[in-house]
Amino acid sequence: MSLLRIETPRLLLRPFSPADASAVVQLDADPDVIRFMRAPQYPEAEMAEVLSRYAAHYENGFGMLAGVLKATDTLVGRYGVQRITVEGIEELEVTYSTRREYRRRGYALEATQAVLEAAWREGVPRLVGCIAPDNDRSVRLAERLGLRFERDVVYKETEMRMYAIDSPASG
Numbered sequence: 001m002s003l004l005r006i007e008t009p010r011l012l013l014r015p016f017s018p019a020d021a022s023a024v025v026q027l028d029a030d031p032d033v034i035r036f037m038r039a040p041q042y043p044e045a046e047m048a049e050v051l052s053r054y055a056a057h058y059e060n061g062f063g064m065l066a067g068v069l070k071a072t073d074t075l076v077g078r079y080g081v082q083r084i085t086v087e088g089i090e091e092l093e094v095t096y097s098t099r100r101e102y103r104r105r106g107y108a109l110e111a112t113q114a115v116l117e118a119a120w121r122e123g124v125p126r127l128v129g130c131i132a133p134d135n136d137r138s139v140r141l142a143e144r145l146g147l148r149f150e151r152d153v154v155y156k157e158t159e160m161r162m163y164a165i166d167s168p169a170s171g
Ligand SMILES: CC(C)(COP(=O)(O)OP(=O)(O)OC[C@H]1O[C@@H](n2cnc3c(N)ncnc32)[C@H](O)[C@@H]1OP(=O)(O)O)[C@@H](O)C(=O)NCCC(=O)NCCS
Pocket: 032, 033, 036, 037, 096, 097, 098, 099, 102, 103, 104, 105, 106, 107, 108, 109, 110, 129, 130, 131, 132, 135, 137, 138, 140, 141
């Protein structure tokens, strides 16, 4: 599978490198990212280490990618596909977070639509999203992408709502 370089009209989704550490620290310090994604907080030097270890994940052919403005390589958000286990079942999740100053401009929709298209092209059969019930912005995005509420789950010891979409090839 190759979901490591995805282009949209405004963004390039590419693997993270340690040079993205400062921008990722800012993204993860956002109150919504802390609240809804429970992102661990690392100082910049440690974040650079964490990002350098992403290379191992990328060997699977997919992972969380840096969504950068094509023109300037500025980090807008983190988008991609990650493997998760929900109540004992392995799933692939479409994940997304946009830096606060870039929200409400359609970047998350643009990035994740392209992620879904690439995933279907690569033969992924289904994608899910585990979303906190009060994360209205995330639910709105998931529904715009075509994900539909499937069931309530406990994920990361929290009650979440699982949304899902099947590949168009599956039906
Ligand atoms: C979830 C999250 C990524 C959604 O981001 P977002 O900026 O609201 O989503 P989009 O980039 O798709 O923007 C959509 C809005 O931009 C508007 N917009 C402006 N310009 C646009 C354009 N060129 N194209 C499309 N939409 C545009 C849309 O009308 C829409 O507004 P509306 O929802 O009021 O109708 C963001 O809230 C976030 O990062 N939250 C914290 C992390 C998080 O919770 N992640 C999910 C965990 S499950």
